[in-house]
Amino acid sequence: MDNLDDPRLNYNYRTRERGTVPPDEKRDRFQWVSEVAYKNVHRIVARGYDTTELVEQGYGLTDMLFIDFQSRIPLIEEDQMLNYVMVVMLEDGLSSPAAIARTVASGKTILTQAAGSSILAFGHAYGAYQAFGRILDGILGRQAKGGKPLAEVVEAVVKEKLDDPALGISGLMLKDPAAKRMIARAEKLGVAGKYVALVKEMVTAAQRLSKEPVDIDLLGATGAVMFDLGFTPEAAWGILAVTRAFATGAHYCEEVEREAPVRLGQTLTPKEWYDGPEDRPVPTLEERKSVAKCMEAQTPEEWKQTFLERQKISGSGWAIVEEIDDPRRKI
Amino acid sequence: MDRQPFVKRKTAISYKTEEKTVVRGYDVSDLAEAGYTFYDMLFILFQNRIPAENEKDMLRYETGEFLEHSMSPSAASAIAVIGGRPNLPAAVSAAVMTFGSAHGPGAAHGYMMHKYIERARIEGKSLEEMGKILVDEYMDAGLAVMGMGQPQHLDGDPRAEPTHIKHEQLCSGVYLALQRSIEKHFNARRKKEGKAYVSVNMIGAGNTALAELGFSPNAAWCIGCVCRGFSCAAHATYTMKKGRAWAASKREPMVQMLDLSMIKYVGPPDREVPGQAERQEYARKQKEEGEYKKWTI
Numbered sequence: 001m002d003n004l005d006d007p008r009l010n011y012n013y014r015t016r017e018r019g020t021v022p023p024d025e026k027r028d029r030f031q032w033v034s035e036v037a038y039k040n041v042h043r044i045v046a047r048g049y050d051t052t053e054l055v056e057q058g059y060g061l062t063d064m065l066f067i068d069f070q071s072r073i074p075l076i077e078e079d080q081m082l083n084y085v086m087v088v089m090l091e092d093g094l095s096s097p098a099a100i101a102r103t104v105a106s107g108k109t110i111l112t113q114a115a116g117s118s119i120l121a122f123g124h125a126y127g128a129y130q131a132f133g134r135i136l137d138g139i140l141g142r143q144a145k146g147g148k149p150l151a152e153v154v155e156a157v158v159k160e161k162l163d164d165p166a167l168g169i170s171g172l173m174l175k176d177p178a179a180k181r182m183i184a185r186a187e188k189l190g191v192a193g194k195y196v197a198l199v200k201e202m203v204t205a206a207q208r209l210s211k212e213p214v215d216i217d218l219l220g221a222t223g224a225v226m227f228d229l230g231f232t233p234e235a236a237w238g239i240l241a242v243t244r245a246f247a248t249g250a251h252y253c254e255e256v257e258r259e260a261p262v263r264l265g266q267t268l269t270p271k272e273w274y275d276g277p278e279d280r281p282v283p284t285l286e287e288r289k290s291v292a293k294c295m296e297a298q299t300p301e302e303w304k305q306t307f308l309e310r311q312k313i314s315g316s317g318w319a320i321v322e323e324i325d326d327p328r329r330k331i
Numbered sequence: 332m333d334r335q336p337f338v339k340r341k342t343a344i345s346y347k348t349e350e351k352t353v354v355r356g357y358d359v360s361d362l363a364e365a366g367y368t369f370y371d372m373l374f375i376l377f378q379n380r381i382p383a384e385n386e387k388d389m390l391r392y393e394t395g396e397f398l399e400h401s402m403s404p405s406a407a408s409a410i411a412v413i414g415g416r417p418n419l420p421a422a423v424s425a426a427v428m429t430f431g432s433a434h435g436p437g438a439a440h441g442y443m444m445h446k447y448i449e450r451a452r453i454e455g456k457s458l459e460e461m462g463k464i465l466v467d468e469y470m471d472a473g474l475a476v477m478g479m480g481q482p483q484h485l486d487g488d489p490r491a492e493p494t495h496i497k498h499e500q501l502c503s504g505v506y507l508a509l510q511r512s513i514e515k516h517f518n519a520r521r522k523k524e525g526k527a528y529v530s531v532n533m534i535g536a537g538n539t540a541l542a543e544l545g546f547s548p549n550a551a552w553c554i555g556c557v558c559r560g561f562s563c564a565a566h567a568t569y570t571m572k573k574g575r576a577w578a579a580s581k582r583e584p585m586v587q588m589l590d591l592s593m594i595k596y597v598g599p600p601d602r603e604v605p606g607q608a609e610r611q612e613y614a615r616k617q618k619e620e621g622e623y624k625k626w627t628i
Contacts, residue, residue, distance in 0.1 A: 018601045021591040028585040030593060032402045035573070036565050039401040043489050046399040046562075052489050056497075060391030061558065062369060064398045068565040086369040087362055091354045091376060093347030094336035102338055111438065111549050112556050116427035119560065122420040130419065171332070175349040178360035185364070234419055234571065238564025241420050242557060243369075245427065249553030250344050250376050258341070 036068055047071040062086065069235040077189040078229055084185055085222050088178055089240050091247040096121035101248035105255040106262040114255075118248035122241040124166055129240060131166035132223045133233020136198055151201065158205040168199060168220025169206045174213055179221035186225045193228035276314070344376070355379045370394065377550040386544050389501040390554075393537055396490045397555050399562040403483075404429040409563035410570045414578045414589070419567060426563030430556040437538045437555050440477040441548025444539070448505055458505060462512020466520060476517050478510065478535025487530035494536040502543050510539040599626060 004013040037046040044051045047067050054064070059073070062082045066074040074082070092098070097118035104114040124131040135157065143153045161167050173179045183200070186192040199220050206214050226236035283291045297303035310318035345354045352359045355375050362372065367381070370390040374382040382390070400406070409426035413419070432439070443465070451461040469476045481488045498507050514531050521529065533555075541551035579589040586592060605613040617623060 020594050020596045024586045024590060024592040027583075030586040030588055030590065033574075033585070034401070034566065034569065036569050037399050037401040037562070039483065041483065041485050044396075044399060044401060046401075050489075051396050051399055052493050055392045055395040055490075056493060058391075059395055060370065061394035061398055061561070064395050065561055068399055068562050069568070080366075083368040084363040087367060087372050088352075088359050090369070090372050091345045091359065092352060093345050094338055094340060094342065095347075096337065099337035102340065110431065111552055112428050112430040115553055115557050116424045116560075119420045119424040119427065123418065176351055176360075178352065181360055181364060232568070234568045235564070237419055238423050238568060239561060242423060242427075242560035242564060245557045245560060246373060246553060247344070247376055249550065249557060251342075252553075253377075253547070253549050254342060254344060255340070 035071075065239055066230070069232075069239070070230050072230075074229075075191075077191055081186055081189050081191045081225060082229060084182065085225055085240075086243045088182060088218075089222060089243045091250075092244065094251075096126050097241075097244050097248045098251040101251045102255040102259075105252040106259065108261040111249055111252050114252035115245045115249045118245050119241045122237060122244075126165075127237070127241060127244070128166035128219060129223050129226070129237035130233045131164075132168050132219055133227060133236065135161065135164075135166060135168075136195055136224070136227065137233070139198060139202075140194070150198075151205070154198070154201050155205050155209070158202050159209050162206060162210055166219070167202070167206070168217060168223055169203055169214050170217045171212055171214050172217045174215055179216045179218050182221040182225060183216065186228065191228060192225070195224040195227040199224040373554060374545070377547070377553075378545050380545075382544070385501045389497065389540055389544060392497050392501075393494065393540055394554065394558050396494065397533070397537060397558040399565075400559065403559075404434045405556075405559050405563050406566045409567040410574075411578075411588070413567040413571050414574075414576060416571065416576050419564065419571065422567035423560050423564045426567070427556055427560045430552070430559070435534065435552070435556055435559070436477065437534055437541075437552035438548040440534045440538045441542055441551055443477055444506055444509055444542060445548070448509060451509075458508040459512045462509055463516040465509075465513055466516040470517075470520060476513065478513065478532060478538070479517055480529045481532040484530075484532075488532050488536070491531045491533055491536035494533070494540060495531065498536070498540040498543065502540070504543045506539045506542040510535055 003009075035047075037044065039045065046054075046064065048071075049067060051064070054067070059067075062079050063074060065082065066072055066078065094102075100121055101114040101118040104117045121127070122129075139150075139153050139157050142148075142157075143150050146153070158167070158169075183192070183196055186196055199216060203214075203216050203220070222240060223233075223236060226240070227233070231239065295306055297306050307318065310316055343355075345352065347353070354362075354372075357375060359372075362375070367375075368387065368391075370387045371382060373390060374380055374386065405426040408429045409422040412422040412425045430436075447461050447465045448458070450456070450464075451458055454461075456464070466476055481491075495507070495511075510531070514535065518528050521527070537555060538551050541554060542548070546554060575583055575587060577589065578587045579591070580587055581590075
């Protein structure tokens with residue numbers, strides 16, 4: 001018995017058409033539509049430039065990034081600055097991308113699996129370029145729309161987001177000068193613009209508002225510089241995640257060279273690390289009827305009770321609360 | 332804040348302290364300040380050395396041309412993945428992972444070259460001779476000779492031969508000698524068999540140059556494949572910002588990639604779903620008849 005004859009269905013399921021949908025002759029056929037690149041049998045063309053002609057003229061990978069993402073040839077200073085950013089971003093020790101690549105490598109996989117998966121480490125905390133860009137563009141947008149002094153808007157946003165891992169300002173680089181040197185280099189090369197200026201203003205505000213010492217970090221420096229080079233937050237996110245992936249290839253190689261592969265069932269989890277329910281007997285299927293109870297809530301009040309109960313179950317996901325756009329929000 | 336790594340490993344690649352990040356002994360910030368480029372960094376990372384100018388130029392050339400290849404499995408996957416509007420890195424990650432035994436099989440080509448260069452050394456043969464031996468052994472066994480042919484660029488990949496020429500100009504060595512011999516004998520044999528000329532592809536040209544530059548098969552593969560990740564990020568970003576999510580809208584003037592009319596089904600015809608009462612007998616009969624094996628994948 002099934003529910004397909006239920007009168008609440010607003011159609012007769014039994015007589016619905018079978019078979020695939022015929023080709024759509026009324027619209028243009030499907031084609032690969034792109035503003036970025038095309039190729040034919042003889043050429044590969046990115047934003048109008050033949051890529052072989054580009055490299056023959058001495059352009060390289062970093063120039064290609066401006067061409068693919070911005071449809072333009074960069075100034076020499078811009079190319080130098082992008083190289084600077086990518087040199088600093090390539091390797092970050094045993095951080096998340098390297099850890100992922102090594103974990104994937106340990107299953108005896110191929111390099112592209114490991115390097116590819118390392119890119120997944122880039123989210124809204126680690127390498128949070130999209131989120132960081134939204135903060136900066138949000139400040140500039142609010143300032144432009146509301147007409148308030150920039151310092152006032154910066155102060156309000158920084159105060160609200162002081163603990164946000166996407167702020168680009170933290171205690172991570174108080175002793176490491178790399179981020180500040182990058183900003184200084186951007187200014188020296190003449191490529192620093194409104195984003196570098198804004199992030200410096202944000203640092204000043206954060207240092208005034210924070211109880212702990214803070215300064216610009218790697219996200220703040222690389223993000224602001226990439227945006228001033230004309231890359232969108234999404235482009236910066238993609239480019240710098242891929243930049244890091246080159247080095248995870250080296251971590252893949254080293255893991256394979258130095259460590260034994262890990263087999264299914266090999267890894268143990270010490271009981272001392274476990275803080276879930278005590279060991280307990282499995283009920284029989286007969287006992288299940290009395291042991292198991294439904295959790296459906298029938299009223300919002302019941303729902304709230306079960307919601308709070310479920311939040312206590314570590315690993316259930318209920319304790320993770322993500323903000324979604326509020327349609328009532330004006331700005 | 333916990334700043335300990337997820338994995339505990341001895342590593343000869345890098346270390347990171349509160350003061351600095353050091354790769355193969357060099358402070359990365361100092362490298363950037365001194366004017367070293369991303370191309371130099373790849374040598375330091377994978378080979379523990381600063382490259383000569385000509386080597387750096389060759390890598391700049393190669394990575395520049397590797398980066399964009401328009402419509403290929405990697406870009407297609409990036410576009411397909413971003414259709415669901417996940418975070419951008421998911422699409423880029425998928426794109427890099429498309430590289431396997433058919434799309435950009437760089438590591439395998441490198442290992443093939445190592446094997447035959449080593450045989451040339453042990454057997455006292457020239458690389459020219461060893462190229463012919465390689466071609467004959469692969470073709471006699473019915474195996475594809477790696478580095479030859481490209482399904483889209485039928486009269487020669489536009490990047491490949493220029494790469495060989497640049498390679499000759501900048502850093503010619505044993506790898507190029509063997510590769511050139513492979514190409515010569517491969518096409519000589521095809522001609523003898525009445526088959527058409529097939530050009531070297533970017534594995535044959537690009538990977539040979541990377542090997543000459545001192546990159547191991549896996550390091551070379553990494554450089555080639557991850558490089559493509561950049562353009563796949565561009566294709567995914569373009570689709571995210573200017574394309575239709577889900578890729579199935581009927582409102583678009585052009586049929587979309589995932590329009591229902593794109594499906595051509597060639598599997599078993601529609602059939603009745605057996606009820607649970609008849610299921611066991613139905614399943615037993617189906618298994619005995621074995622017709623299902625025709626469809627098993």
